[in-house]
Amino acid sequence: MAVNAETIKLGPCKVTFDVGGTEPIVFEQTQGGVVLTYEETTRDINVDQLGTSPADAIITGRTATIAVPVVENDLEKLAAVIPGAVLVVDGTDATKKRVDVSAAKVERLFKYAKKVQLEPLDSGASADDIVTLHKAAAQTNLNYTYSYDNELITNVTFRAFEDAENGLISFGDPTATATP
Numbered sequence: 001m002a003v004n005a006e007t008i009k010l011g012p013c014k015v016t017f018d019v020g021g022t023e024p025i026v027f028e029q030t031q032g033g034v035v036l037t038y039e040e041t042t043r044d045i046n047v048d049q050l051g052t053s054p055a056d057a058i059i060t061g062r063t064a065t066i067a068v069p070v071v072e073n074d075l076e077k078l079a080a081v082i083p084g085a086v087l088v089v090d091g092t093d094a095t096k097k098r099v100d101v102s103a104a105k106v107e108r109l110f111k112y113a114k115k116v117q118l119e120p121l122d123s124g125a126s127a128d129d130i131v132t133l134h135k136a137a138a139q140t141n142l143n144y145t146y147s148y149d150n151e152l153i154t155n156v157t158f159r160a161f162e163d164a165e166n167g168l169i170s171f172g173d174p175t176a177t178a179t180p
Contacts, residue, residue, distance in 0.1 A: 040062050
């Protein structure tokens with residue numbers, strides 16, 4: 001059997017949140033690997049005549065997430081990926097900033113969902129290698145270890161929701177259009 005090395009994809013990627021928006025957030029510095037997860041849940045259809053062997057299975061749900069271990073320390077990006085967070089910029093000195101997060105608010109994620117794209121940075125990558133979550137909200141977990149041996153990693157997981165056209169995830173060139 002001959003191996004087609006062109007079909008083997010390698011390397012890091014960049015992740016863009018709010019693709020097509022007025023101010024997309026691009027994460028290009030990660031550590032530990034960006035992880036795309038697509039999963040289907042199913043329910044078996046059983047009939048008495050087959051005992052416990054299923055006659056068929058039904059897909060009952062689909063989920064997609066992109067886990068991004070961000071190594072960039074950027075307060076504006078942090079505020080953009082923590083739902084309900086507020087970036088405070090000092091009124092007299094614009095270099096003084098902070099991100100405020102309230103524990104008193106219950107936030108629904110869907111209203112924060114935007115288009116997310118994962119683009120491999122391999123020199124052989126093409127538009128066919130792009131993965132798009134049509135509508136995804138960020139969930140952010142911080143676990144900073146302040147030491148000489150560790151970088152500060154902000155773990156951002158983009159969780160996909162179905163968009164208005166029933167799209168969840170797409171693999172390949174986002175500019176491809178279906179023929180009528």
